[in-house]
Amino acid sequence: MVVRQGVSRRGFLRTSTVAIAAAGAASAVPAVAHAEGEEFVPFQHGVASGDPTPDAVILWTRVTPTPDATPGSGNGPATTVRWRVATDPELTALVRSGTTTTDSGVDHTVKIDVDGLVSATTYYYCFEVLDGAAAGIQSVVGSTRTAPANDADVQRIRFGVVSCSNWESGYFGAYRHLSSRSDLDAIIHLGDYIYEYETGGFAGKNGVVRQHDPVHEIVSLADYRIRHGQYKSDPDLKAAHLSVPWICTWDDHESANDAYDGGAQNHQPETEGPWAVRKANSVQAYYEWMPVRAAGTPQNRHLYRRLRFGNLLELSMLDLRTYRTQQVLPFQGTDVDSPNRTITGADQMQWLTDGLVSSPTRWKIVGNPVMITPVLLPPLESEATRALTALLGIPEGGLPYNADPWDGYTADRRKLLSAIAENDVRNAVFITGDIHSAWACDIPLDAACYFETGGVATELVVTSVSSANVDDLTMTPPHTLGRVAEAALTTLNKHIRYVDLDSHGFGVFDVTPSGVQMDHWYLDAKEDPLTGVYWGAGFAVLDGVARVDAAVLPVRT
Template identity: 35%
Template sequence: MHSLFHRRDFIKLAAGMTGASLLSRPVFATSTRQGFTHGIASGDPDARSVVLWTRYVGDGDTALEWEVARDTDFSAIVQKGKVVARPKSDYTAKTIADDLPAGAWFYYRFKAPDGTYSDTGRTRTLPDGAISSLKLAVFSCSNLPFGYFNAYGHAAAQGDFDLAVHLGDYFYEYPVGTYPSKEQSVPGRHIEPEHELIHLADYRLRYNSYRMDPDLLALHRHYPMISIWDDHEFSNDAYRDGAQNHDPATEGSWDDRKAAASQAYFEWLPMRGRAYARYDFGDLASIITLDTRLTGRTKQLPYEAVLQGVDTKDQKAVIAAFTSFRNGPWADPARTMLGTEQENWLADTLASSKQSGQRWQVMAQQILVGRSYVPPSLVAALPDNTPDWLKARMQGAALAASVGLPLSTDAWAGYPAARSRFLQTLRENADNAVVLAGDSHNAWANDLYVGNAQSPTQNPDAVEFGGHSVSSPGFEAYIPLPEERITADLLAASPELRWANTNKRGYMAVHITPETAQCEWRFTGAPSTRAPDLTNRHTMQVRAKKGAGTNTLEAV
């Protein structure tokens, strides 16, 4: 993302490391297995149906049978059918089990022509009517070479969630040795292919690698999943017409690459093929998924471009450049995050949810809406041995903040007019709007305001639970300061920010009742070791209210 730090900054840090270790080959082979190769998965449920998925490698098209039952012995089968695993779909097989009872848990499996069975999975339909509780396990940013997916393993073992929600960056498109470098990679966590993903075969093989991880297999086996893509399922900092990490001169058409990545995504994930959708949980809540990447987003405006040709040692010149940018390109109302069609769909969908009597409207989307700023005090606290490039980057971010520019131009704050439209839509069409976000690798809790959060004239327009990553590094990998100092300075400089953690990995456990929407940020051990246990947690909540906007967040 375009912000204080970039992926190449991490590579700079890696270049200064010693004690390089060679990447080992994977403990699981990816390309020669036969039969059921990647377990099972389910997802994209509604009140009467759910998508079932498996992968079966045979000698050609293979007809599989599937069964849905109320018990693990499959003595009480409620639905069954057939589906074909085809080479042209990378041997994946996906079907919709429909005409199921609402609000019920089921078990499912597939059967091959030779009589062998797949693993047994557990799934559910969404409830109708009055319900009192909804529990979500929310994930984002899982980079396999950076380490183990302890968050997946912990959530799978709990068994008490209604649904898994993945907010994107299910994998990363980089070649072996880039984010992470070979020195930073955890031995045994190898990915295929070794080159960057560009073509359909590349994206398929990367899914093949990731979907052999035992903790990801367990997560898919235990819960149905609602997933949305972010940028790395395609290419870094993707937008409608391109990506920061895509060069048409050497990598071909962006439309072709985007189509290949999208095809592989829907082949390998148990989703129906929609970029955005609504999921109803009785009278309690609607989960509304959005696409902030490919459907309507215009190109990001990175700060590097603002400072091209500017003497960065001249503080007045830098501030003048940032001020001109703030008043011009940055504020342009034509710049969009969702696109007009999706914006209109969102307004109608929110209004429908509210009118149907649902208490909560939950936005499951990719990127942070809350605005964060880098204060001069954080720059002043850097130790003397901080690399010059890092000092310069943080000084620039602090000068940008001095004229009201945010930490990230890739997040919603980098599109201020679109952000205002989004929050105004929430205020006008939802009484209790909660935003879920991933992407940043760090944990955040924000009260969200259209206007000046420093002197708000009304209650928040919405609240935000920003999720930390499964394994991708956060600020701890960049800023050589104690986490407590980083978060304290960010909190002091960022009026919307209510809490943050910038050095731990894990996932969010979101619990919604008629009275409250509560988020527990669960922190797992360092991803360098497979240890799916919690090391810490932090909980905040918002109480339901009547009327426009939301209450403010409070600690629990």
């Protein structure tokens, strides 16, 4: 059965208006003319919100006060910006407002943590430049929503879920289709929001669909700022940010491929300088350009954090790059089992296990950048094997471990899963990105004993927005060689219930007291900026049962 996502009149009108307004093509206030007679608008990168709590939300924008004040340039004067929050889209019923100053020290980004709000309430917001050549110009009006009160009896929360959006590999049709929906409470991005590669560094069978800026691999603070700015120039991404808050974490490509605490596979100190400097550059740009609220203290800021949605769910967002020890090669065998190796770091592991064990909510959702389910790879047809090993980062022979996700850190995985099992933690669901493919899995404490013990948790993995997967890497038609690999994976790994290695798109994750469901929506063609979308599969987990089961239909909008 093929189900296509319909776009309501409301959704169509909203998406069309958003795309026009976000691109700066229409505005109630004239643009500003500069010396060459051309026009520029100060809010070229849209507006965004994020990390909703019952009484607060992050609001974000970026101001271009003068034509030369482009991202990463260091140009442009300090600029005063007014922000307003109201309960109506005309912004007449104001509830909060204020002014702030931004400058090149933060790349002219603006980020406000607005508190004093009412729980479970939709708000509208905008920004306005108060001085300089752009004085009086307002941004497009965005909408956001606070989380329910912690003790609220919540019957449904619905998230869009995305991962791995590579500018060069295709258009962001997944974001366009998410922005057309009117049923989402937030969008969760599980990592690889940007890619660090030079142009052509990770393309696939369709080559470079659109070129990265800068064209070289990004290393400096200016480089990361420019790349973030390019991504937020995309009209579909701006549209998706405009209507709902986002909850984001990073994976590796926000800094460099296969990053760990002391370096990265895609970092060469002899030509690119110390890893600590590059990592700091990427982190600074990320916090400037993303609508995220750091946790911890100013002296010990960190990205892993927890958000609660009434009595229904807690969402624990992980950082699995900053604290991990270096990956080992899969053929190093028992090295992956060493208790001295960690993917979370000790503090984050304690925070995660404590939170899961003590959570008072029905569902314990973990925003997990890399797969935790054990995956064993059997011998495959040679082309499929090469594609999988390139994607998963394992030797061409197809050995049992992919050492970059939790398979390379089995002591940490056992510690976490043992805490879930020994404390009888019900309804732990990991939602995951990274691997450019869609999966539905039961997570066993011991894969060898799965038939006797079943799972202790479940994992629902979303595919990439655009990043290359198996058919892209093998230069073959979709669902040909990939089907061979999918069958082999699910045959050897009975706890893996579903794999799609060739599709691109997004997930819609629906949470109710009786169960959760992840619907996989797949694009017709990521290379087409106007691509359609269809429902490829859905998988549900019932309350109290650590098992995924196929859904007959997508959840209703």
